[in-house]
Amino acid sequence: MAAEVVVVGSCMTDLVSLTTRLPRAGETILGHKFFIGFGGKGANQCVQSARLGAKTSLICKVGKDSFGNDYVENLKKNGISTAFVGQTTDAATGTASIIVNSEGQNVIVIVPGANLLLNFEDLKRASDVICNAKVVVCQLEITPAVSLEALKMAHASGAPALADLDPQFYTYSDIFCCNETEAEILTGIPVGNLEDAEKVGRMLLQRGCKLVIVTLGAEGCMMISAEEPIPKHVPAGKVRAVDTTGAGDSFMGALAFYLAYYPKLPMEEMIRKSNCVASVSVQASGTQSSYPYRKDLPQDLF
Numbered sequence: 001m002a003a004e005v006v007v008v009g010s011c012m013t014d015l016v017s018l019t020t021r022l023p024r025a026g027e028t029i030l031g032h033k034f035f036i037g038f039g040g041k042g043a044n045q046c047v048q049s050a051r052l053g054a055k056t057s058l059i060c061k062v063g064k065d066s067f068g069n070d071y072v073e074n075l076k077k078n079g080i081s082t083a084f085v086g087q088t089t090d091a092a093t094g095t096a097s098i099i100v101n102s103e104g105q106n107v108i109v110i111v112p113g114a115n116l117l118l119n120f121e122d123l124k125r126a127s128d129v130i131c132n133a134k135v136v137v138c139q140l141e142i143t144p145a146v147s148l149e150a151l152k153m154a155h156a157s158g159a160p161a162l163a164d165l166d167p168q169f170y171t172y173s174d175i176f177c178c179n180e181t182e183a184e185i186l187t188g189i190p191v192g193n194l195e196d197a198e199k200v201g202r203m204l205l206q207r208g209c210k211l212v213i214v215t216l217g218a219e220g221c222m223m224i225s226a227e228e229p230i231p232k233h234v235p236a237g238k239v240r241a242v243d244t245t246g247a248g249d250s251f252m253g254a255l256a257f258y259l260a261y262y263p264k265l266p267m268e269e270m271i272r273k274s275n276c277v278a279s280v281s282v283q284a285s286g287t288q289s290s291y292p293y294r295k296d297l298p299q300d301l302f
């Protein structure tokens, strides 16, 4: 059976150490807690979509190592098809080694590893799944040319950010979604308020985007489209945020779910519902561990 939501993207194992302070160069310090989490934007988005009830497939690459094996198990537990999850002996599973001090400041080392070995051959093998998907979601934590090729195969929907991004990313994405930081990297416009986001939106429309969404944290999102070039603010509900890590991926995974299963809903309504899902994720700690399941959400979201 074909997957409705196909994500082409990254898997990362988060290795998190909690310490009172960050170590200096050459220094060894003691931490008080360690945990392993499942992350990577591609997998995060796919997991959120699956937890809302989407039939999903993740196209990615992990290492033939214990982190890779555990990641495949994690995807299966979330009901995601792993038919196109490759395991390679040529690189280790992608990792993010994270140290967080008691003030919540962090230092992070990302080693993409196997993620960068996902290649055109892998996409070709998965081409039936990509071409038959209702929604294809891409980010930029794998080789950009591979993301672009996936968008071309699908000509569906995307969520990428990089300075000097190949302009084809704009024209081959039906929906282009970025957060405030990514918006600045892409356009040079620092985003501090809604008007700045609107400027970004207009600039990205000029570059060929059809629909632009800029996520604004607690403020929700700004959307603007070529069809309706009047920017709209879609606010998020007021909640008590404890950890916003992964909120952007929760939003994107939810949006992919609504696009695939409720294609007739107005875009503004899909974004409003996706804001609701993401605002639940900020009320729990961690990334995938904070993503809500359909059964735990208000049923008027479905």
Ligand SMILES: Nc1ncnc2c1ncn2[C@@H]1O[C@H](COP(=O)(O)OP(=O)(O)OP(=O)(O)O)[C@@H](O)[C@H]1O
Pocket: 179, 180, 215, 216, 217, 218, 219, 220, 221, 236, 237, 238, 239, 241, 244, 245, 246, 247, 248, 249, 251, 274, 275, 276, 278, 279, 282
């Ligand atoms: N404090 C908050 N209260 C309610 N909703 C929030 C809050 N923070 C984030 N959200 C929801 O999550 C969405 C994405 O948030 P944000 O713009 O911070 O993404 P992001 O910067 O990519 O997140 P991250 O990098 O932490 O994963 C917002 O559009 C909103 O729907």
Ligand SMILES: [K+]
Pocket: 243, 244, 245, 246, 247, 281, 282, 283, 284, 285, 286, 287, 290
């Ligand atoms: K969270």
